[in-house]
Amino acid sequence: MNESENNFESLRRLLALKRHEIPPPGYFNNFPRQVMARLRAGEADVPQAIAAPSWLLKFFQAFEAKPAYVSSFACSLCLLLLFGIVYAERPDATEKSSIFSALAAPTVSLVDAKSAVYSSSPQPTGLMVNTNPVLSLEPVAMLFGQQNPLAQPVSLSLPGNN
Amino acid sequence: MAEPAARQDPESPAPVDEEALVRQARRGDLEAYDELVRRYQERIYATIYHMTSNHEDANDLAQESFIKAFQALKTFKGGSSFYTWLYRIAVNKTINFLKQRKNRSHMSLNDLDFNAEHDPDLVALISDKTPRREAGLAELQEKLNGAMLKLSEPHRLVVVLHDVQGLSHDEIAKIMDCNIGTVRSRLFYARQQLQGYLSDYLRPT
Numbered sequence: 043m044n045e046s047e048n049n050f051e052s053l054r055r056l057l058a059l060k061r062h063e064i065p066p067p068g069y070f071n072n073f074p075r076q077v078m079a080r081l082r083a084g085e086a087d088v089p090q091a092i093a094a095p096s097w098l099l100k101f102f103q104a105f106e107a108k109p110a111y112v113s114s115f116a117c118s119l120c121l122l123l124l125f126g127i128v129y130a131e132r133p134d135a136t137e138k139s140s141i142f143s144a145l146a147a148p149t150v151s152l153v154d155a156k157s158a159v160y161s162s163s164p165q166p167t168g169l170m171v172n173t174n175p176v177l178s179l180e181p182v183a184m185l186f187g188q189q190n191p192l193a194q195p196v197s198l199s200l201p202g203n204n
Numbered sequence: 205m206a207e208p209a210a211r212q213d214p215e216s217p218a219p220v221d222e223e224a225l226v227r228q229a230r231r232g233d234l235e236a237y238d239e240l241v242r243r244y245q246e247r248i249y250a251t252i253y254h255m256t257s258n259h260e261d262a263n264d265l266a267q268e269s270f271i272k273a274f275q276a277l278k279t280f281k282g283g284s285s286f287y288t289w290l291y292r293i294a295v296n297k298t299i300n301f302l303k304q305r306k307n308r309s310h311m312s313l314n315d316l317d318f319n320a321e322h323d324p325d326l327v328a329l330i331s332d333k334t335p336r337r338e339a340g341l342a343e344l345q346e347k348l349n350g351a352m353l354k355l356s357e358p359h360r361l362v363v364v365l366h367d368v369q370g371l372s373h374d375e376i377a378k379i380m381d382c383n384i385g386t387v388r389s390r391l392f393y394a395r396q397q398l399q400g401y402l403s404d405y406l407r408p409t
Contacts (some may be wrong), residue, residue, distance in 0.1 A: 052406045053367075053395055053399055053402070055326070055328075056344070056348060056368050056402060056405065057363065057367045057398075058323065058325055058326070058327075059316070059320065059323075059344060059345060059350070060241070060254055060348065061340070062320035062326075063253070063254075063313065063316060064314055064315065064316075064317045064343065065259060065263075065314050066315075070245055070246060073241070074238050074242050075242045075247070076267060077267050077271065078237075080271055081234060081271060081274055105378055137367075145230065159208075204310075
């Protein structure tokens with residue numbers, strides 16, 4: 043026990059070296075000024091509502107501390123994105139979504155009927171149809187000089203213009 | 205309107221009561237708080253520095269500790285001394301910082317003062333009785349700080365507060381919010397660890 047204490051005594055002497063470590067000259071003259079400047083700059087009065095929430099800070103701090111979290115989070119985001127793309131490309135997914143959208147908006151059938159007249163190509167079902175603007179109900183002049191089948195030439199005669 | 209801070213007049217040796225300064229600072233008196241910062245800056249800085257072995261980190265953490273303490277002054281009930289309360293804030297901030305910094309630590313050591321070369325204990329350590337005769341004070345300082353960083357934060361803290369800062373077991377227990385037995389056992393274990401790391405530099409008995 044005494045030997046151990048003696049050994050510790052030697053260690054304590056060595057640890058005394060740390061008391062001789064001093065910061066650069068003048069450091070403690072500037073330190074209070076820096077603290078006061080930060081306090082006067084209003085750092086102390088940042089409302090908690092404006093400051094970043096603590097859970098958010100902890101979330102980012104966890105990322106900062108452990109790169110494995112960052113990579114796993116990025117991987118899961120990529121997987122989620124891939125799943126979303128694959129799911130959107132599936133034909134049964136689009137059919138399902140068209141059924142849902144038809145149920146949600148029954149007037150879409152009118153849009154389908156009108157647009158089928160104007161276009162020879164099969165109309166896509168589902169979301170694309172449903173997102174057509176209502177303006178498409180009006181007959182639209184075709185490009186490249188083709189006549190719109192529903193358009194009729196109008197002869198306008200105004201009285202007194204003969 | 206806050207009362208003007210009762211600053212220490214060079215002609216009157218009686219120091220201003222700490223409680224009065226705390227009361228004034230709680231009312232937003234920055235001059236009173238400035239006095240408190242001046243009183244405790246060295247001890248707070250030193251504790252953080254010895255924990256981090258990095259001057260820049262110690263500077264940032266010490267400033268943040270004083271700012272945090274000012275923000276939290278309204279919650280200070282006076283159950284313990286302001287000094288102990290301030291220490292607790294600084295210690296918690298430092299330990300949180302060290303947990304985040306894990307594996308990314310690098311030392312930025314302060315210079316040794318002039319007296320180090322004339323300290324008989326230190327001179328004896330680098331004398332011909334030391335196994336590493338060639339060891340200079342700078343090398344010893346680096347090895348010592350490196351060994352300290354190998355300790356866990358609670359063990360390093362008790363060594364810093366007791367063997368470097370000279371605080372009593374009771375004070376350390378209050379700061380660390382644990383019982384004295386825990387402080388003693390941590391100190392014993394930490395010293396044993398340090399002894400192992402620094403065996404080449406310790407003078408045989």
